[in-house]
Amino acid sequence: MPDYDVVVIGAGPGGYVCAIRAAQLGLKTAIVDREWLGGVCLNVGCIPSKALLKNAELAHVLRERGEYFGFSVEGLKLDYGRAVERSREVADRLVKGVGFLMKKNNIEVHMGAAILRSPNSIAVTNSEGEGVELGAKNIVVATGASAASIPGLEIDGQRVLTYREAILQTQAPKSVLIVGSGAVGLEFATIWNGYGVEVTIVEMLPRIAPLEDEDVSKELAKEFRRRGIKIMVGTKVDNIEVLKTKVKATVVGDSGKEILEAEQALVATGFRPNTAGFGLEDLGVQLAESGMVEIDERMGTNVPGIWAIGDVTGKLQLAHVAMAMGIVCAENIAGVETIELNYEMMPRATYSSPQVASFGMTEAQAEQRGYEIRVGRFPFQASGKSLGMGETAGWIKLISDARYGEILGAHLIGPEVTELLPELTLAQGMELTFTEIARNVHAHPTLSEAIMEAAHDAEGQAIHI
Amino acid sequence: MSTEVIMPRLGESLVEGTVTKWLRHPDDHIEEFEPLVEINTDKVDTEVPSPATGTVLKLYVAEGETVRAGTLLAVIGEPGEEVPDAPPADREEGATQVAPPKTADQGTPKAGRDGLGFISPVVSRIAAEHNVDLSQVSGTGSGGRITKKDVLAYIEGGRSAAPWEEPGSGELFRPTEEFFGDKPGTVPEPTGLADTVLPLDAVRTQIAEHMVRSRRTSAHVTTLMEADLGRVLAHRKEHKQSFAREGANLTLTAYFVAAAVEALKEVPIVNSSWSEAGIVLHKAANVGVAVSLGEAGLIVPVVKNAEQLSLQAIAKAINDLAERARSHKLVPDEVQGGTFTITNHGVTGSLLATPIIHQPQCAILGIGALQKRAVVIEGLSPSGEPEDSLAIRPMVYLTLTFDHRIIDGGIGDHFLGIVVQRLQSWA
Numbered sequence: 011m012p013d014y015d016v017v018v019i020g021a022g023p024g025g026y027v028c029a030i031r032a033a034q035l036g037l038k039t040a041i042v043d044r045e046w047l048g049g050v051c052l053n054v055g056c057i058p059s060k061a062l063l064k065n066a067e068l069a070h071v072l073r074e075r076g077e078y079f080g081f082s083v084e085g086l087k088l089d090y091g092r093a094v095e096r097s098r099e100v101a102d103r104l105v106k107g108v109g110f111l112m113k114k115n116n117i118e119v120h121m122g123a124a125i126l127r128s129p130n131s132i133a134v135t136n137s138e139g140e141g142v143e144l145g146a147k148n149i150v151v152a153t154g155a156s157a158a159s160i161p162g163l164e165i166d167g168q169r170v171l172t173y174r175e176a177i178l179q180t181q182a183p184k185s186v187l188i189v190g191s192g193a194v195g196l197e198f199a200t201i202w203n204g205y206g207v208e209v210t211i212v213e214m215l216p217r218i219a220p221l222e223d224e225d226v227s228k229e230l231a232k233e234f235r236r237r238g239i240k241i242m243v244g245t246k247v248d249n250i251e252v253l254k255t256k257v258k259a260t261v262v263g264d265s266g267k268e269i270l271e272a273e274q275a276l277v278a279t280g281f282r283p284n285t286a287g288f289g290l291e292d293l294g295v296q297l298a299e300s301g302m303v304e305i306d307e308r309m310g311t312n313v314p315g316i317w318a319i320g321d322v323t324g325k326l327q328l329a330h331v332a333m334a335m336g337i338v339c340a341e342n343i344a345g346v347e348t349i350e351l352n353y354e355m356m357p358r359a360t361y362s363s364p365q366v367a368s369f370g371m372t373e374a375q376a377e378q379r380g381y382e383i384r385v386g387r388f389p390f391q392a393s394g395k396s397l398g399m400g401e402t403a404g405w406i407k408l409i410s411d412a413r414y415g416e417i418l419g420a421h422l423i424g425p426e427v428t429e430l431l432p433e434l435t436l437a438q439g440m441e442l443t444f445t446e447i448a449r450n451v452h453a454h455p456t457l458s459e460a461i462m463e464a465a466h467d468a469e470g471q472a473i474h475i
Numbered sequence: 476m477s478t479e480v481i482m483p484r485l486g487e488s489l490v491e492g493t494v495t496k497w498l499r500h501p502d503d504h505i506e507e508f509e510p511l512v513e514i515n516t517d518k519v520d521t522e523v524p525s526p527a528t529g530t531v532l533k534l535y536v537a538e539g540e541t542v543r544a545g546t547l548l549a550v551i552g553e554p555g556e557e558v559p560d561a562p563p564a565d566r567e568e569g570a571t572q573v574a575p576p577k578t579a580d581q582g583t584p585k586a587g588r589d590g591l592g593f594i595s596p597v598v599s600r601i602a603a604e605h606n607v608d609l610s611q612v613s614g615t616g617s618g619g620r621i622t623k624k625d626v627l628a629y630i631e632g633g634r635s636a637a638p639w640e641e642p643g644s645g646e647l648f649r650p651t652e653e654f655f656g657d658k659p660g661t662v663p664e665p666t667g668l669a670d671t672v673l674p675l676d677a678v679r680t681q682i683a684e685h686m687v688r689s690r691r692t693s694a695h696v697t698t699l700m701e702a703d704l705g706r707v708l709a710h711r712k713e714h715k716q717s718f719a720r721e722g723a724n725l726t727l728t729a730y731f732v733a734a735a736v737e738a739l740k741e742v743p744i745v746n747s748s749w750s751e752a753g754i755v756l757h758k759a760a761n762v763g764v765a766v767s768l769g770e771a772g773l774i775v776p777v778v779k780n781a782e783q784l785s786l787q788a789i790a791k792a793i794n795d796l797a798e799r800a801r802s803h804k805l806v807p808d809e810v811q812g813g814t815f816t817i818t819n820h821g822v823t824g825s826l827l828a829t830p831i832i833h834q835p836q837c838a839i840l841g842i843g844a845l846q847k848r849a850v851v852i853e854g855l856s857p858s859g860e861p862e863d864s865l866a867i868r869p870m871v872y873l874t875l876t877f878d879h880r881i882i883d884g885g886i887g888d889h890f891l892g893i894v895v896q897r898l899q900s901w902a
Contacts, residue, residue, distance in 0.1 A: 101830065206688075271490060413600075414597050414600045414604075414623075415596060416597045416600050416623060417598055422712055440593075440595055441595030441597035441598055441623055442595060442596055442597070443595065443596045443597060443600075445596065446596060
């Protein structure tokens with residue numbers, strides 16, 4: 011039985027990063043995955059969807075914006091199949107890259123399903139049914155999460171999809187019903203809308219992007235509607251009937267029952283942690299009521315030697331958070347200096363059109379906590395770069411504590427705003443205030459100037475508005 | 476020609492003081508070297524004499540205000556002479572020229588001061604608003620950076636983050652907080668007409684700050700033993716006269732200091748201070764002796780290098796310090812640099828107490844009231860059989876309150892045992 015210092019179960023972004031950091035710290039490390047290196051993120055999540063979104067953006071420009079930019083295309087043909095193929099090439103390339111990184115760091119990769127036999131041993135069974143037993147001083151559970159479904163609804167992969175089938179299918183539907191308006195629902199709405207698919211979003215809560223700042227939800231709904239996406243909020247899906255060529259959904263909203271028909275339905279109502287079938291319960295690993303593995307700030311579970319990171323802990327189901335947790339976990343295992351993560355201040359990104367990026371508290375949350383807040387705003391309509399790009403929807407909203415100037419949160423909607431967060435999160439982490447951001451000279455013309463202007467606004471007065 | 480009165484630097488490490496009382500007021504005449512103002516620093520009251528003969532023209536600092544050394548306090552000159560309205564900018568002690576004017580920015584501590592590393596703007600604003608000396612705040616951020624959390628925790632006076640380790644033996648080793656309960660709830664604002672508010676003077680404020688800081692800093696634990704002072708009393712009776720002839724009033728406190736010093740020599744870890752870099756073992760045994768000033772508070776003058784002093788020299792030093800403490804004549808350096816403290820709380824009748832450690836020291840010895848008690852003496856009968864008897868002995872309870880971060884219970888007991896042993900075998 012080969013013995014390791016660390017065995018990571020799950021090779022998603024949390025798991026493989028944890029393994030690399032552990033190996034870098036001199037620990038003998040192995041990684042186990044039943045399916046693929048790179049996890050959902052690289053294979054069927056974050057990465058291929060970004061490829062499809064780029065295609066969708068081009069498709070949208072070609073289909074809708076010829077008049078604005080001054081071109082016309084006769085006989086425009088959009089090959090959705092090629093878009094998906096390109097997304098697979100991108101994903102495959104990155105997955106190979108992870109394989110290379112495992113080799114480079116001398117991390118042994120065991121493909122197969124893992125079961126924890128004890129806090130120190132794991133049985134791995136590969137697809138041929140061959141088994142191997144791994145000894146481990148430390149086990150990191152990084153098994154991720156799976157799409158949650160609606161009770162009583164079967165995901166058939168043809169008419170009713172999760173993100174997984176949706177991202178791999180080589181044809182776009184003519185019409186689609188998207189249930190849920192978190193990041194997954196909003197991004198698929200953007201992809202399909204770009205290709206001219208008739209998209210209807212059904213959200214149970216009173217607004218789309220329900221976890222974002224309320225102003226962001228409003229702005230996004232306005233833009234989506236302008237692009238022809240139908241939005242139904244405060245609406246619950248009662249039942250989805252699967253017919254031969256379409257789905258028929260009964261939804262209940264403020265105005266009563268309604269029947270919606272579409273070629274396909276995408277269920278994007280959230281994720282459930284993958285905690286079953288690994289033997290966690292048998293070893294007494296404590297799970298929260300919601301099924302997540304409970305961890306402390308070191309990423310340790312209640313069982314010494316068993317650790318957990320990423321989606322399975324339900325902290326924030328975001329790849330970059332999982333990676334950060336992976337690094338902290340490996341450092342705690344090795345006993346070297348590390349940090350404590352502040353989950354509230356983690357960046358959040360949705361690659362819809364327009365994009366949404368945020369971190370920290372919403373305006374409502376900050377007020378609820380009793381902060382006297384200061385808000386700075388700047389619209390992209392007043393940004394030179396944004397005008398030049400022809401993408402002027404959206405704005406930036408910064409929130410700070412009026413008393414000590416601490417940055418409490420930021421909410422951005424607009425072109426490429428997901429790229430604009432790091433300056434703000436770094437400033438927040440270092441406890442800088444908007445004074446420093448306003449005085450930090452930003453290159454002109456850039457989208458990032460809008461942050462500087464919003465900071466000026468929070469401090470008193472913006473220059474360009 | 477007018478003469479400026481500058482806030483003096485009253486000791487090696489004292490850079491600020493509080494004006495407690497002006498003894499002369501504008502238009503009063505004053506002779507050179509006559510006391511002009513009372514200054515309070517770190518529990519010492521001292522008088523600043525006038526540097527010139529003349530008329531007090533203007534006072535720049537109000538009573539109760541705390542200012543740095545070098546600050547202009549007053550101007551003395553001929554009646555009718557012009558004096559500046561606002562105090563000129565701070566100057567260094569002894570400087571003859573007015574320092575270049577600084578921008579008025581006392582409220583905001585500058586980021587990145589020596590030794591503190593990077594101070595973020597948020598921390599800086601919080602510190603300014605709450606008047607926090609950031610050098611007192613320990614940073615938990617990366618590279619020891621003081622974060623918002625650290626400074627807020629410091630302000631709220633939350634208990635030290637150091638976990639309480641279970642020493643595992645007995646009631647004695649419970650934290651003192653458990654004996655006395657947690658800190659009292661907030662006192663309501665006076666509402667009834669019968670309520671009065673006693674203003675917080677500098678001494679009270681400093682005592683309060685120090686006590687709370689100490690409780691927050693050290694893991695206080697108290698161990699208790701008793702000592703039979705029969706031999707000490709006999710020795711004192713025998714030598715009191717001869718000591719008096721040498722000018723020393725031989726008090727019991729001198730014996731306790733002498734006994735403690737011997738124990739410090741045998742258990743040097745008790746003569747130490749906690750620091751982030753490690754436990755600092757002090758070479759000199761500088762023993763502080765708490766002296767009550769009645770309503771005016773408490774002061775702890777220090778017998779320096781007590782390890783080199785005889786009982787007589789210790790007695791003399793204590794007499795001198797206590798007398799000058801009561802007449803407010805102590806020099807600030809005489810209340811600083813202590814490495815161990817003794818409090819003789821028994822003089823006010825207390826049998827036993829759990830005093831608060833004088834920061835940054837490791838321990839404090841508490842002496843209870845001397846009391847004649849019936850004790851069982853274990854002995855042997857003339858025929859060699861065990862035979863116990865009752866006796867009336869002069870007994871005293873001794874407590875050692877120590878910082879459990881630095882020493883464990885066994886070491887505290889060992890130390891206190893040596894003190895007891897030394898007192899009981901005095902010859």
